[in-house]
Amino acid sequence: MPADSRIAQIAHSESPSPPLTERQEARRRRILHASAQLASRGGFDAVQMREVAESSQVALGTLYRYFPSKVHLLVATMQDQLEHMHGTLRKKPPSGETPAERVAETLMRAFRALQREPHLADAMVRALTFADRSVSPEVDQVSRQTTAIILDAMGLTDPTPAQLSAVRVIGHTWHSALITWLSGRASIAQVKIDIETVCRLIDLPSTSD
Amino acid sequence: MPADSRIAQIAHSESPSPPLTERQEARRRRILHASAQLASRGGFDAVQMREVAESSQVALGTLYRYFPSKVHLLVATMQDQLEHMHGTLRKKPPSGETPAERVAETLMRAFRALQREPHLADAMVRALTFADRSVSPEVDQVSRQTTAIILDAMGLTDPTPAQLSAVRVIGHTWHSALITWLSGRASIAQVKIDIETVCRLIDLPSTSD
DNA sequence: GGCTAATCTAGAACAAGTTACAGACTTGAT
DNA sequence: ATCAAGTCTGTAACTTGTTCTAGATTAGCC
Numbered sequence: 001m002p003a004d005s006r007i008a009q010i011a012h013s014e015s016p017s018p019p020l021t022e023r024q025e026a027r028r029r030r031i032l033h034a035s036a037q038l039a040s041r042g043g044f045d046a047v048q049m050r051e052v053a054e055s056s057q058v059a060l061g062t063l064y065r066y067f068p069s070k071v072h073l074l075v076a077t078m079q080d081q082l083e084h085m086h087g088t089l090r091k092k093p094p095s096g097e098t099p100a101e102r103v104a105e106t107l108m109r110a111f112r113a114l115q116r117e118p119h120l121a122d123a124m125v126r127a128l129t130f131a132d133r134s135v136s137p138e139v140d141q142v143s144r145q146t147t148a149i150i151l152d153a154m155g156l157t158d159p160t161p162a163q164l165s166a167v168r169v170i171g172h173t174w175h176s177a178l179i180t181w182l183s184g185r186a187s188i189a190q191v192k193i194d195i196e197t198v199c200r201l202i203d204l205p206s207t208s209d
Numbered sequence: 210m211p212a213d214s215r216i217a218q219i220a221h222s223e224s225p226s227p228p229l230t231e232r233q234e235a236r237r238r239r240i241l242h243a244s245a246q247l248a249s250r251g252g253f254d255a256v257q258m259r260e261v262a263e264s265s266q267v268a269l270g271t272l273y274r275y276f277p278s279k280v281h282l283l284v285a286t287m288q289d290q291l292e293h294m295h296g297t298l299r300k301k302p303p304s305g306e307t308p309a310e311r312v313a314e315t316l317m318r319a320f321r322a323l324q325r326e327p328h329l330a331d332a333m334v335r336a337l338t339f340a341d342r343s344v345s346p347e348v349d350q351v352s353r354q355t356t357a358i359i360l361d362a363m364g365l366t367d368p369t370p371a372q373l374s375a376v377r378v379i380g381h382t383w384h385s386a387l388i389t390w391l392s393g394r395a396s397i398a399q400v401k402i403d404i405e406t407v408c409r410l411i412d413l414p415s416t417s418d
Numbered sequence: 419g420g421c422t423a424a425t426c427t428a429g430a431a432c433a434a435g436t437t438a439c440a441g442a443c444t445t446g447a448t
Numbered sequence: 449a450t451c452a453a454g455t456c457t458g459t460a461a462c463t464t465g466t467t468c469t470a471g472a473t474t475a476g477c478c
Contacts, residue, residue, distance in 0.1 A: 021444090021445080023444090024455090027456095044341075045434095048433095048434065048435085049434075049435060049436080050434075050435090058456080058457090059456060059457040059458060059459095060436090060437095060457090060458085060459090061437085061438085061439095061455095061456075061457075061458085061459095062455080062456055062457075064435095064436070064437080065455080065456085068436095069435080069436080070434095070435065070436090126338075126339060126341075129335075129338040129339065129385075129388055130335060130338065130339045131392065132253075132335075132392060133392050133393050135392075136392055136393055136394055139392065139394065140394055143389075143394070162406075165402050165403060165406045166406060168399075168403055168406075169382050169403050169406050169407045171385075172381055172382040172384075172385035172386055172389075172403065172407075173378050173381040173382060173385070173407075175381075175385050176338075176380075176381030176382070176384050176385045177381055179338055180352075180381075183340060183341060183342055183344075183345055183348065184342050184345055185345055185348065185349055185352070190377075193374050194374060194377055194378050194381065197371075197374045197375060197377075197378050197410065198378045198381075198382075198407070198410070200410065200413060201406065201407070201409065201410060204409060204413075230474090230475075232474085233425090236426095254464095257463095257464065257465085258464075258465060258466080259464075259465090267426085267427090268426060268427040268428065268429090269427090269428085269429090269466090269467095270426075270427070270428085270429095270467085270468085270469095271425080271426055271427075273465095273466070273467080274425080274426085277466095278465080278466080279464095279465065279466090
C-alpha cells in the first residue's frame with residue numbers, strides 16, 4: 001500500500017489515525033496560518049500553493065501531503081476560523097427574546113466579524129461552495145459546525161426534525177447570502193433582511209402530516 | 210481604444226452593442242452547445258477550453274473573445290438552459306392551491322429536470338457560485354431569471370418587499386441545497402424537504418414595522 | 419472590384435495547481 | 449547506536465486556464 005496521505009485525514013479526529021508529532025502539529029499550524037494570512041490579503045486567488053509553502057517553510061510536496069488540494073486547505077482554514085468564532089460567540093450569548101431573534105443576532109454578529117476580513121471570507125466561502133465530492137467529509141464538518149452554532153443560539157439541545165430542516169435552510173441562506181454580498185451583488189442591508197426573513201422559519205408552528 | 214471584447218457583453222441585450230452577424234451568432238450557438246455537451250459528460254472539469262474551442266470549430270482566441278473566461282462561458286450556458294426551462298415550465302403551470310405549494314412544485318419540477326443531467330447541473334451551479342465580481346452582471350441576470358420563475362409560480366405580478374425577500378431566500382436555499390445534493394452531502398429527499406420548508410415563508414403574514 | 423478596420427486562426431507562451439522523484443532527515447524499535 | 453520505514457526537501461515536469469502574436473479572412477463602404 002502507498003505510504004502516502006495518512007496525514008490529510010487526521011485533521012478532524014475522524015478515523016483513528018496516528019497522532020501528529022509536535023513538529024508535524026507545528027507545521028500544520030504554520031500552514032494554516034500562512035493560508036489565512038495570504039487569504040486576508042487578496043482572497044481566493046492570493047492563496048497560491050507555492051507561496052503558502054514558502055511562507056510556512058515547508059516543501060510544496062509536504063504542503064500537499066497535509067492538504068491534498070487548495071480547496072482542502074481553504075476548507076480546513078475555514079474549520080479553524082469557525083472553531084475560533086464558535087468559541088467567541090459562546091462567551092457572549094445573544095440577548096434576543098425569541099429563538100429566531102437570537103439566531104438572527106448571532107448570525108449578524110458572525111457576519112460583522114467576516115466583514116472585518118472580507119478577503120479571507122471570500123477565500124473560505126468560495127472554496128466551500130466550489131468543493132467537489134473529494135472534499136465532502138471536510139465540508140460536512142463545516143456544515144455540522146455551522147449547525148451547532150445555530151442550535152446553540154436557539155438554545156436547543158434536542159431539536160425536532162422540522163427544526164433541523166429549518167436550521168439547514170438557515171445555513172443555506174447564510175452561505176448563499178454571503179456569496180452574493182462577497183461578489184458585490186447584494187448590500188449588507190439586504191443580507192441582514194434575508195437573514196431576518198429566514199429566521200422567522202424558526203418560530204413557525206411545526207407542520208403536522 | 211482596443212478593438213477587443215465587444216462581443217462578450219452582447220449576449221444578454223444589456224447595452225446597445227452592435228448586433229452579431231449571422232456567422233457570429235452561429236459561432237456563439239456552437240460554443241454554447243459544445244459547452245453544454247462537454248458539461249453533460251463530466252461536469253465542470255470536463256469543460257476544457259481547448260476542447261470547447263475544438264469541438265465548436267473555433268480558435269481558442271475566438272472562444273475567449275466571446276466568453277472571457279470559463280466561468281463566463283458556463284454562466285452563459287446556464288442562462289441559456291434557464292431560458293429553456295422557464296419556457297417549459299410556463300407551458301404547464303403548477304397545480305397547487307397555495308402560492309407556497311405552487312412554488313415548491315415548480316422547484317421540484319426544475320430539480321427533476323436537473324437530475325436528468327447531473328453533470329451539467331454540476332458545471333453550471335459550481336460556475337455560478339464560484340464566479341467573482343467580474344461575472345456579476347451575468348450572475349445577476351441568472352438571479353433575475355430565477356426570481357422571475359418563482360414569481361411566476363406564485364402568480365404574482367406586484368410583490369411586496371417582504372415577498373421579494375422571501376423569494377430571495379428561496380433562491381438562496383435553492384442554490385445551496387442543489388450544491389449539497391450535487392456534492393453528495395444531501396439526499397434528494399432532503400432537498401425536497403428543505404424546499405418545502407423554505408416555501409412556507411411565502412404564506413407567512415408579512416411583518417409590520 | 420478594392421480598401422480598411424475588425425475579426426478569426428493557429429500556435430506559442432505564460433501562470434498556477436498538481437504530480438513525480440531523488441536524496442536527506444526523523445522516528446521508533448531493537 | 450543502528451537499521452528500516454516513513455517524512456521532508458528541492459526541483460522539475462505536467463495540466464489546463466489564460467494571454468499574446470503574426471498572419472489570413474471577412475464585413476462594410478467607396
